[in-house]
Amino acid sequence: MDAFVLQILNGLDKGSAYALIALGLTxxxxxxxxxxxxxxxxxxxxAFCAVSVQKILTLEQVVLDPxxxxxxxxxMEIRTPYIEAWLGDYxxxxxxxxxxxxxxxxxxxxxxxxxxxxxxxxxxxxxxxHADQILVTFGLAIVVQEIVKAQFGANPIPQPAPDVVAGxxxxxxxxxxxxxxxxxxxxxxxxxFFSASILASVFAFLRFTTxxxxxxxxxxxRETVGLLGIDIDRxxxxxxxxxxxxxxxxxxxxxxxxSPDYHMGMDFLVLSFVVVVVGGMGSLEGAVAAGLLLGILQxxxxxxxxxSILPGxxxxxxxxxxxxxxxxxxRGLLGREGVMED
Amino acid sequence: MKKIIATQSNLSxxxxxxxxxxxxxxxxxxxxxxxxxxxxxxxxxxxxxxxFNILFGLTGYLSFGHAVFLGIGSYAAVWSFKLLTMNVxxxxxxxxxxxxxxxxxIGFISLRRSGIYFSILTLAFAQMSxxxxxxxxxxxxxxxxxxxxxxxxxxxxxxxxxxxxxxPSTTLFGLSMSGYSGFYFCxxxxxxxxxxxxxxxxxxxxxxxxxxxxxxxxMKYTGFNTRPYLxxxxxxxxxxxxxxxxxxxxxxxxxxAERMQxxxxxxxxxxxxxGGAGTLIGxxxxxxxxxxxxxxxSALNEDALHTIFNFLPEFLENFLVLITHxxxxxxxxxTLGALFMIIVIFLxxxxxxxxxxxxxxxxxxxxxxxxxxxxxxxxxxQPGDAGGE
Numbered sequence: 001m002d003a004f005v006l007q008i009l010n011g012l013d014k015g016s017a018y019a020l021i022a023l024g025l026t027x028x029x030x031x032x033x034x035x036x037x038x039x040x041x042x043x044x045x046x047a048f049c050a051v052s053v054q055k056i057l058t059l060e061q062v063v064l065d066p067x068x069x070x071x072x073x074x075x076m077e078i079r080t081p082y083i084e085a086w087l088g089d090y091x092x093x094x095x096x097x098x099x100x101x102x103x104x105x106x107x108x109x110x111x112x113x114x115x116x117x118x119x120x121x122x123x124x125x126x127x128x129x130h131a132d133q134i135l136v137t138f139g140l141a142i143v144v145q146e147i148v149k150a151q152f153g154a155n156p157i158p159q160p161a162p163d164v165v166a167g168x169x170x171x172x173x174x175x176x177x178x179x180x181x182x183x184x185x186x187x188x189x190x191x192x193f194f195s196a197s198i199l200a201s202v203f204a205f206l207r208f209t210t211x212x213x214x215x216x217x218x219x220x221x222r223e224t225v226g227l228l229g230i231d232i233d234r235x236x237x238x239x240x241x242x243x244x245x246x247x248x249x250x251x252x253x254x255x256x257x258x259s260p261d262y263h264m265g266m267d268f269l270v271l272s273f274v275v276v277v278v279g280g281m282g283s284l285e286g287a288v289a290a291g292l293l294l295g296i297l298q299x300x301x302x303x304x305x306x307x308s309i310l311p312g313x314x315x316x317x318x319x320x321x322x323x324x325x326x327x328x329x330x331r332g333l334l335g336r337e338g339v340m341e342d
Numbered sequence: 343m344k345k346i347i348a349t350q351s352n353l354s355x356x357x358x359x360x361x362x363x364x365x366x367x368x369x370x371x372x373x374x375x376x377x378x379x380x381x382x383x384x385x386x387x388x389x390x391x392x393x394f395n396i397l398f399g400l401t402g403y404l405s406f407g408h409a410v411f412l413g414i415g416s417y418a419a420v421w422s423f424k425l426l427t428m429n430v431x432x433x434x435x436x437x438x439x440x441x442x443x444x445x446x447x448i449g450f451i452s453l454r455r456s457g458i459y460f461s462i463l464t465l466a467f468a469q470m471s472x473x474x475x476x477x478x479x480x481x482x483x484x485x486x487x488x489x490x491x492x493x494x495x496x497x498x499x500x501x502x503x504x505x506x507x508x509x510p511s512t513t514l515f516g517l518s519m520s521g522y523s524g525f526y527f528c529x530x531x532x533x534x535x536x537x538x539x540x541x542x543x544x545x546x547x548x549x550x551x552x553x554x555x556x557x558x559x560x561m562k563y564t565g566f567n568t569r570p571y572l573x574x575x576x577x578x579x580x581x582x583x584x585x586x587x588x589x590x591x592x593x594x595x596x597x598x599a600e601r602m603q604x605x606x607x608x609x610x611x612x613x614x615x616x617g618g619a620g621t622l623i624g625x626x627x628x629x630x631x632x633x634x635x636x637x638x639x640s641a642l643n644e645d646a647l648h649t650i651f652n653f654l655p656e657f658l659e660n661f662l663v664l665i666t667h668x669x670x671x672x673x674x675x676x677t678l679g680a681l682f683m684i685i686v687i688f689l690x691x692x693x694x695x696x697x698x699x700x701x702x703x704x705x706x707x708x709x710x711x712x713x714x715x716x717x718x719x720x721x722x723x724q725p726g727d728a729g730g731e
Contacts, residue, residue, distance in 0.1 A: 128690075142682070312477050312478030319473075326455055327454060
């Protein structure tokens, strides 16, 4: 039972990352009708927002202290981050909280990137076949990935979580298990709540605001909404920006769990695409449900008990499910009729 | 150029092709591409891309997991070297047959869906094979290290031969498959592969595949069962990939799982599109361009750039080096990605469309409606292609 709960928790954090990326993919697909292979790159860019912010915050000033000598007899170098020198303890706190802090930068940055991408490139591909859209965004993803690689190097760059949540929580105690049975890192709990609130706010935004209503109407029938005198293209551009922000925020908050490197976007993209297809093309709820479901199933499949019966199942479970779902329920779990069907 | 080819008879096309391929070491010398390793790569990836083109170019089904057959071909060939003989003929036969079998299974399942779902299904199969080859199937694939030849491999058929010291090299009935002989072997196979693809393009079967691409629904409504034709095309294309994989093992007897990764599948898509999908020699052009520039660009570094721009004034030299430096060497993939985007945006028909436009322009027919219904630009506007718009 305790192992069961633990695997569900483990699956939820990966699953919610899938869900956030898949949500953005589905939003873009549902509104603009574009299959965006560069969405993983947006996730990766978000993660590197966190890296850059941390790099900037920890820029150091070097002061030579003549009173203290190193082992070589030269004056010792005292390195303090500028931010600490200027702001004192507040600076130290800021460095400690660099990952959550970088959200403030990631939101405008990702919004800008998303809108620039839509206006500059994607806009010209509305009328082109899906194969062309896949190919051009695939090319874009390679370009973004290589630029990041040139800038930050090929190795993963670990990002520490704030000290307060660096340890692990004994969740089992709350649920009535013995001590030390269900131990779960605090940061993953933070990530879970964060992604839940992002998901909730995106859904609330689409459901309860006028803007969201127009967007949903546009998803259902773009032409009619346009005929009613609403500039639907502009709203869809903003939706693209929104999807980019969602992916970027997922990237920022995921960095303490997985050290970002330049190809993390591609790794997540392939899986998120599978998630979108399993959930049903064009269904936002389906994307989220399938993301969480596949995350949990993947973590169950990596349990030793299951691996001993079906060796290698943890490597292929997601793809296997995708194959089965596509063959049994071609529209995916919650797919709408008439989306991507010819 | 496509027009020129389209009007020639099979025989003359083949004669020109044979002459061009076999003389490749001569006319590639001036541009510094005349060494066996690179020539072999041209031929092998050429076969791979020709095969991919039979599926994607003719039927429009975009497979994102084609590299899996390449990997299977390689593994089969290396196992044949290990267990049977160092002769390349059985290795190639095994590679083709085994990848054909896998293609039959994967194709049978994947072809139940079309469009992006087909792409995702093939991708899923490729990723499954890749992950399994890396983890559970290690006894067969040797996991991360890759499958290699050993001195003590059984090699049943070679046992009669004299005791050898060291790892033997691959042979074609005694002719060693390294260096130029390796290239000429690959070249002959490439010529055969091209001939088969030419025959397919110009057969009723090829026409049916093109009809499926332009409007599958209409084909079905006329009472035509498209599935067997698609499956045949998929299997043929998988066998081409298996052949290419086996040839890779012939020129370098080593098979690794990374050959099956989806980036490798993406590469062949890039090559085919870059050259021009659906044209006979487009994929070969794409392979040539990508492999050549990969070779040249990835070898360049900052010093080499300074030498190249040496003739310029110093500030201009430094400026140019500063600009071009991120695009070469390690950053070669950046060039590739950017080039690819430019091609997809401005020349959806690839290099072949560019050549067509130029040749039409030269003939002064640029604005006349001469391109005909088979041209890439027009077939793309067919309603059947538009997907779920």
